[in-house]
Amino acid sequence: MAGLTFFRTKKPEEIVKFYVEEVGMKIWLEQSGCTLLKHGNFLLGFCGSDDVDTQGVITFFYDDRSKVNEMYRRFQEVATTEPKSNERYRIYNFFAKDPEGRTMEFQTFLHPLEPYLDGVELLETRRSVRHYRDKAVPGELLVKLFETCRYSPTSKNTQSYYFIPVNDKDVQRSLASERGSSSSPIGNAPMAVAICSDPERSLRHVQDGVIAAYHFMLTAWAHGLGTCWIADMDRKSVKENLGIPKEHYVATVTPLGYPEGSPGTPRREEAEHFVKELT
Numbered sequence: 001m002a003g004l005t006f007f008r009t010k011k012p013e014e015i016v017k018f019y020v021e022e023v024g025m026k027i028w029l030e031q032s033g034c035t036l037l038k039h040g041n042f043l044l045g046f047c048g049s050d051d052v053d054t055q056g057v058i059t060f061f062y063d064d065r066s067k068v069n070e071m072y073r074r075f076q077e078v079a080t081t082e083p084k085s086n087e088r089y090r091i092y093n094f095f096a097k098d099p100e101g102r103t104m105e106f107q108t109f110l111h112p113l114e115p116y117l118d119g120v121e122l123l124e125t126r127r128s129v130r131h132y133r134d135k136a137v138p139g140e141l142l143v144k145l146f147e148t149c150r151y152s153p154t155s156k157n158t159q160s161y162y163f164i165p166v167n168d169k170d171v172q173r174s175l176a177s178e179r180g181s182s183s184s185p186i187g188n189a190p191m192a193v194a195i196c197s198d199p200e201r202s203l204r205h206v207q208d209g210v211i212a213a214y215h216f217m218l219t220a221w222a223h224g225l226g227t228c229w230i231a232d233m234d235r236k237s238v239k240e241n242l243g244i245p246k247e248h249y250v251a252t253v254t255p256l257g258y259p260e261g262s263p264g265t266p267r268r269e270e271a272e273h274f275v276k277e278l279t
């Protein structure tokens with residue numbers, strides 16, 4: 001299911017330019033007479049007309065206050081309020097007017113949200129998180145993650161993978177010290193999760209485990225939680241620590257929690273770099 005909201009505009013070119021260049025929306029679809037814009041999963045259409053729709057509020061929301069403040073600096077001249085917390089709705093927001101007088105709202109929610117990222121955004125924004133807020137992951141949220149992870153693909157649908165949540169601080173500290181700075185992010189998070197697989201259930205248990213681990217990382221990100229792949233955790237000491245049978249495979253042990261700050265975007269090659277022509 002998806003949807004979009006249309007507004008009539010007397011100045012289609014100016015309005016589209018405003019929402020693209022000033023607000024940062026992207027053109028999603030050009031139709032004859034209408035332009036459809038996109039901000040995350042929010043679709044907004046403007047259609048040229050002799051009338052103007054100015055009712056309602058167009059709300060854009062961001063991950064944190066700093067981005068709301070950044071938008072305020074941009075729209076200070078057309079802002080009708082300053083950014084502030086609204087305890088009733090548990091948001092931080094300000095209002096401004098677009099060039100035809102529509103009310104725009106820029107806000108961040110001050111509480112966790114159900115997933116709202118679209119698939120492409122989820123894939124493009126996931127980052128390795130190595131620093132975490134001192135805030136526990138609620139048990140019900142963990143259950144939701146594991147519910148979604150049931151859909152991870154496995155060889156012949158053997159479903160050979162399993163998760164071990166680690167909440168014991170001593171065990172977590174010991175896992176964090178396994179590989180020096182490489183495994184230290186485990187110690188920075190409120191908890192960790194080991195993703196393992198059972199060779200008795202699948203001939204391709206390594207692939208099953210690795211895919212399930214990445215499925216878990218994407219699911220966590222969709223819920224606003226950070227993870228980080230920690231390599232080379234398929235080792236005796238880790239298995240002894242977590243009570244994992246020695247023949248089983250440990251795909252990774254990831255820290256899990258709410259990210260502290262923004263992890264930044266590491267450099268990526270252009271798409272052509274990853275595509276080899278057949279010779």
Ligand SMILES: Cc1cc2nc3c(=O)[nH]c(=O)nc-3n(C[C@H](O)[C@H](O)[C@H](O)COP(=O)(O)O)c2cc1C
Pocket residue numbers: 126127128129130181182183185228229230231232263266
């Ligand atoms: C197979 C694999 C092993 C990795 N091992 C570690 C690790 O041991 N410690 C760590 O901090 N990050 C590790 N990473 C995370 C990478 O450094 C990270 O994915 C990469 O720098 C790109 O950043 P991004 O995940 O934020 O896009 C690993 C990632 C992969 C896929």
